Amino acid sequence: MSPDLDRLIKLQQLDATIDEARRRVVEHPQRLAEADARLSEAKERVDVLRARLKESNDARRALEKEAAVFQARVAKFKDQLLEVKTNREYQALQHEIATAQSELNAVEEKELERMLEADQVAVEIKQAEAALHARQKEIDTEKTALARELTTMQRVLDEATTGRAALLTATEPELVALYEQVARARKGIALCTATRDGACSVCHVRLRPVVFQQVRQNDAIIQCESCRRILYYEPPAPAEAAPTPVS
Ligand SMILES: [Zn+2]
Incomplete structure (x- = not known):
């Protein structure tokens, strides 16, 4: 292969490496932010559940106060029962007691529901905390890798x-200019291979046989007549060229 062509191929490889490395470096803060966002999600889940548990406990305590009021009322009526003089008063008080008792029962029923709810939320908090812990480890590993x-x-x-700069000083300035001109026009791809059946591998236009013959020699700078990319040829690997017979 001509040294010129060889240098241009290396130049293109270095440019691809530089582009890829730059892209990765530029993406780094975004990838860190994504990892942090995934961690925040798990934290938020725990916070939401803790808030729900607090709400449930607050509601239960409010019900306890309410229950205490009804209990006191029932006790008060029961005391009064000892002092009634008439049957009518007695019945009226019995009625009051029954009413207060049924209100007390309803409140205690709600209290029980809140207790069961709190138990359930406590289980969910444990699960969410375990998930957060696992996520934290995962994100730590990911950040180390990043x-x-x-x-x-x-x-x-x-x-x-550095390699690119060295390569540029070793290459004819006109060739570098040609490379950069084509690269600019063709999204960074200034060189490409010719296919084995004689077409440009990128724009797929068929090369004239005489041009393909020259490209196969790899000893001159030849551009695709359609896309202007500089062409080179990669001979088939030996195994492919002469398949070993299956015994
Ligand atoms: Zn082409």
Whole structure:
């Protein structure tokens, strides 16, 4: 392969590496924020449940106060019962007692419902706390991996940038200019292979046989007549070229 073509292929590989590393570095804060958001979600679930438990307990305490009022009322009527003079008064008080008692029962029923509810929410809090704990560990691991990746990507970026600069000084300025011109026009892809049946692998336009013949030699800078990308040829791997017979 001509050294020029070889350098341009390497240049394109370095540019792809640089682009990818830059993209990763730029994405890093966003990926951290996404990890934090997933952690907040789990925290929020615990907070919501704790608030629900508090609400349930507050409601139960309010019912207890209400129950105490009815209990006192029942006790008071029962005391009065000992002092009544007439049958009529007695019946009236019995009626009051029955009413207060049935109100007390209703309140105690609600209290019981709140207790069962609190038990259920307490179970859900335990589950949510376990999930939060697991999520916390997961996010810690993820952040460690992200930090490691960032360091790697910064190193890759530095090395590729240095490599690119070295490659540029070793390459004919006109070739670099051609490479950059095509790369700009073609979304960074200035070089591509010719397919084995003689087409440009990116724009798929068929090459003239004489052009394809030249491309196969890999010893000159030849551009696709349609997309202007610089073409090179990758010969088939030996195994593919001569398949081993199945015994
Ligand atoms: Zn093409």
